[in-house]
Amino acid sequence: xxxxxxxxxxxxxxxANQSEGAFREGGKxxxxxxxxxxxxxxxxxxxxxxxxxxxxxxxxxxxSHKSIDFYHHYKTDIQLLAEMGYKVFRLSVSWPRIFPNxxxxxxxxxxxxxxxAIFDECLKYGIKPLVTLNHFDTxxxxxxxxxxxxxxxxxxxxxxxxxxxFKRYKEKVEYWITFNEINMLLHLPFIGxxxxxxxxxxKEQVKYQAAHYQLVASAMATKLAxxxxxxxxxxxxxxxxxxxxxxxxxxDVWAALEKDREQFFFTDVQVRGAxxxxxxxxxxEHNIKLDIADGDLEAMKHTVDYVSFSYYSSRSxxxxxxxxxxxxGNVFGSALNPYLPTSEWGWQIDPLGLRxxxxxxxxxxxxxxxxxxxxxxxxxxxxxxxSINDDYRIDYLEKHIKAMQEAVADGVELIGYTSWGCIDxxxxxSGEMSKRYGFVYVDLDNxxxxxxxxxxxxxxxxxQNVIKNNGVIE
Ligand code: BG6
Numbered sequence: 001x002x003x004x005x006x007x008x009x010x011x012x013x014x015x016a017n018q019s020e021g022a023f024r025e026g027g028k029x030x031x032x033x034x035x036x037x038x039x040x041x042x043x044x045x046x047x048x049x050x051x052x053x054x055x056x057x058x059x060x061x062x063x064s065h066k067s068i069d070f071y072h073h074y075k076t077d078i079q080l081l082a083e084m085g086y087k088v089f090r091l092s093v094s095w096p097r098i099f100p101n102x103x104x105x106x107x108x109x110x111x112x113x114x115x116x117a118i119f120d121e122c123l124k125y126g127i128k129p130l131v132t133l134n135h136f137d138t139x140x141x142x143x144x145x146x147x148x149x150x151x152x153x154x155x156x157x158x159x160x161x162x163x164x165x166f167k168r169y170k171e172k173v174e175y176w177i178t179f180n181e182i183n184m185l186l187h188l189p190f191i192g193x194x195x196x197x198x199x200x201x202x203k204e205q206v207k208y209q210a211a212h213y214q215l216v217a218s219a220m221a222t223k224l225a226x227x228x229x230x231x232x233x234x235x236x237x238x239x240x241x242x243x244x245x246x247x248x249x250x251x252d253v254w255a256a257l258e259k260d261r262e263q264f265f266f267t268d269v270q271v272r273g274a275x276x277x278x279x280x281x282x283x284x285e286h287n288i289k290l291d292i293a294d295g296d297l298e299a300m301k302h303t304v305d306y307v308s309f310s311y312y313s314s315r316s317x318x319x320x321x322x323x324x325x326x327x328x329g330n331v332f333g334s335a336l337n338p339y340l341p342t343s344e345w346g347w348q349i350d351p352l353g354l355r356x357x358x359x360x361x362x363x364x365x366x367x368x369x370x371x372x373x374x375x376x377x378x379x380x381x382x383x384x385x386x387s388i389n390d391d392y393r394i395d396y397l398e399k400h401i402k403a404m405q406e407a408v409a410d411g412v413e414l415i416g417y418t419s420w421g422c423i424d425x426x427x428x429x430s431g432e433m434s435k436r437y438g439f440v441y442v443d444l445d446n447x448x449x450x451x452x453x454x455x456x457x458x459x460x461x462x463x464q465n466v467i468k469n470n471g472v473i474e
Contacts, residue, residue, distance in 0.1 A: 002405070002408055002409040003470065003472075006470070007087075008414075008417075008470060009088040009128065009370075009415055009416025009418075010087050010416065010417060010418075010466070010470075011089050011418040012081060012084075012418050012422020012439070013089075013130075013373055013419065014090070014091050014422065014425050015091070015092045015132065015135040015137075015180065015425075015428075016091065016092045016135065016137060017031060017034075017067075018426045018427075018428060019067050019426070020069075020070045020094060020097075021065060021066040021067035021068065021072075022071035022072065026108075026110040027097075027108040027111060028094065028100060028108075029096035029100025029140065030096060030140040031064075031094065031095065031138065032138055032143050032190060033064045034064050034140065035056050035062070036062065036191075037055075037060075037431060038062075038063050039432060039446070042431045043429065045190065046188040046429075047189070048190065049148070049189070049194065049195055049196035053143075061448055063431045063432075063446075063448070064426065066444075067426050068423065068424065068425055068433075068442045068444060069452055073454070074117070077423055077440070078118070078122055079125075080440050081422065082125035082126075083464070084439065084463055084464045085467035085468055087128060087416070088128045088130050089122050089127050089128070089129055089130065090132065090177075090372050090418045091118070091129065092133070092134070092135035093131055093133065093165060095134060095137055095138065096139040097114065098161055098165070099139060099157070099161050100139065100141070101139055101141030101142070102138070103141060103145065103153075115169070116169075116172075119169060120172070129172065130372065131169075131173050131175065131177070132179075132237070133162055133177065133221065134158070134178070135180035136180060136184075136191045136428065142154055143194035147194070147196055148194020148195050148210070149185070149194060149210035149213050149214055150195055150209060152291070152293070154213060155220070159224065162178075162225070166229065167228055170228060170229050174232055174233055176232060176235070177234075177235050177236070178217070178218040178222065178237070178270075178304075179218055179236075181239035182211075182218070182237060182266045183263045183266045184331075185207060185211060186207055187331050189207055191428075193210040193214065202287060202288070205286075208288050209288075209291060212291070212296070215266065216299050218236065219301070222234040222302050223302040226302075234306075235304050235305060235306040235307060235372075236266070236270035236271065237310070238263060238266060238307070238361075239263070239310050239332075240309035240310060240311050241312065242260065242314050242360055243260045243314070243315045243316065243334075244256060244315070244337065245316070245318075246317060246318035246324050249319065252318055252319050255317045260360075261276075261278055264364065270304050271303055271367055272303065272365075273301040273302070274297070274300060275297075306368040306369065307361055307365055307367050307368070309357070309372065309373075310371075310372065310374065310420065311357055311374050311400075312347055312374065313353065314340075314348070314350045314357070315332050315334035316335045316336075317334065317335055318335050324336065327346055327348060334348070336348070343376060343377065345430075351402070353403075354400050355403040355406045358407035358410075362411070368414065369413065370414070371416070371418070373419075375397065375420040375437040376393050377421075377427060377436065377437050378390070378392055378393060378435070378437075379436070380424075380436050380457065382455075388455065390458055391458065393457075394462045397462075401417070401471060401473065405471060420437050421436070422439055422440065423439070423454070424441055425437070432446045434446055439457055440455065441455040441456075442454055442455075443455070
């Protein structure tokens with residue numbers, strides 16, 4: 001097997017809204033995620049912004065308000081990552097911690113100081129921060145004032161925020177991601193873009209308009225990052241996973257191609273710098289007419305340095321929806337692939353799918369890739385002796401890391417690998433703590449009870465070894 005480069009970036013990833021808590025401390029404003037309850041109505045809120053706004057303050061428990069309290073535990077948490085030998089730590093900055101309402105002219109200094117401290121702590125251990133600028137937490141103020149990303153004004157608010165971060169952290173951060181899983185706005189329009197639909201309107205029109213604004217904002221932020229520091233490396237970020245045809249019926253093959261295009265639509269713009277040709281017919285047939293201002297298409301020509309993505313599973317599709325049962329868990333909706341096992345949360349497990357996805361992305365773009373999310377959400381049990389023997393997680397990660405190395409041997413250029421939820425955090429889709437991804441266990445339950453004590457799992461030592469051996473797994 002081809003060896004990974006010596007400077008390969010091994011690490012893990014978390015997001016502010018799922019880890020920080022302290023939702024009202026340090027001058028932070030509310031983000032749209034702060035309206036989401038645990039389980040129950042959560043998915044309904046993520047899909048339907050009007051429902052989420054109508055239920056503001058009505059739920060008993062909001063997981064993002066407390067989360068794992070990374071806000072007060074970051075020193076011990078980063079120390080644990082350093083102990084595993086991390087080279088990179090992906091985290092997001094909470095936009096409303098810097099601009100509480102989103103549209104202020106000046107940033108919140110206390111919020112900036114918090115991230116200064118975090119980045120200093122990482123650098124102390126030689127860990128490079130990889131910063132996501134917007135991970136599902138558009139300020140609620142922008143949602144209420146502008147309807148989130150349905151309004152062009154939000155581009156300026158976002159760029160003001162980006163400029164503050166690029167200048168402030170010029171000496172501390174080089175790796176940036178403009179939007180987490182940008183294609184998620186088509187599937188979960190409230191958390192992806194703060195969209196609240198009006199009765200009877202063309203939802204596709206609203207979603208693709210918001211996508212246009214995010215794509216313009218992403219390109220302009222990339223340009224700005226390069227101007228402020230030419231050493232900056234800026235990536236797009238896709239919720240990836242190739243779509244397989246359910247059978248070799250050409251109808252299924254075509255359906256899979258169209259589904260793949262639904263995701264590549266975003267990266268085609270961010271990597272190639274222009275709308276792909278196939279989108280014209282799609283827009284026409286769905287009655288989508290975009291507001292494209294002078295300069296938008298020119299701005300889009302500023303492309304990213306690398307393609308980052310999350311990979312949890314492949315998907316599959318049948319042209320005849322009723323002919324195949326579908327998976328339960330994943331928000332993408334997929335036909336149940338009979339060749340794959342399924343996790344406790346209904347997500348199918350497909351390590352070879354990672355190799356397929358990486359080869360597809362690299363063939364398409366010829367840009368370095370960065371795997372910034374991958375992992376298994378599972379229930380963990382603490383044994384009587386205090387140990388947590390998460391062999392299922394080790395098994396999942398080992399198979400995916402091996403598949404990743406196969407892709408590198410295939411010729412794919414890869415910057416690094418950050419597994420998702422390296423410390424247990426709140427699940428984005430369900431709000432549960434019991435859906436754990438981490439190498440580090442956090443004592444917290446789905447209702448917010450627990451000591452918040454951190455505890456090393458068996459996978460902690462396993463990953464420490466993987467990093468030490470630069471991916472060579474015996
Ligand atoms: C990705 C998100 O969609 O998947 C993360 O970028 C999320 O925020 C992760 O946590 C795993 O999903 P879940 O729902 O299991 O937390």
